[in-house]
Amino acid sequence: MPLEAWIPGDFDPCDTCKEQGIAILEVGADDKPTRKAWVVREEFIKNVLDGSSNKELLDKVLKKRMCVMPEDVTKMLGIHDMVAENKQEAQEGEK
Ligand SMILES: [Zn+2]
Numbered sequence: 001m002p003l004e005a006w007i008p009g010d011f012d013p014c015d016t017c018k019e020q021g022i023a024i025l026e027v028g029a030d031d032k033p034t035r036k037a038w039v040v041r042e043e044f045i046k047n048v049l050d051g052s053s054n055k056e057l058l059d060k061v062l063k064k065r066m067c068v069m070p071e072d073v074t075k076m077l078g079i080h081d082m083v084a085e086n087k088q089e090a091q092e093g094e095k
Helices: 015-020 042-050 055-064 071-076 079-094
Strands: 022-027 033-040 066-070
Touching (some): 022 071, 033 042, 055 066, 066 071
Parallel strands (some): 022 066
């Protein structure tokens, strides 16, 4: 998997997000933030990064509680779709 994720110095999730999971900040092809960010479960990040040889990165991400992912990776991982599913569930719950 051509996974790239890294940690910038100037993005720090709030305590609530850190408690809930790992924040993902999305960047476009030009490395500029797309202004999309998600909080995912720790297990999700572990599953994604465990397969890569980058154990050091996983440790850093878990410690910092956030990572940056290019848009093509978030799409490949289905994060955009997961959000759509969650929204649907939320709407059904409101009925
Ligand atoms: Zn937050």
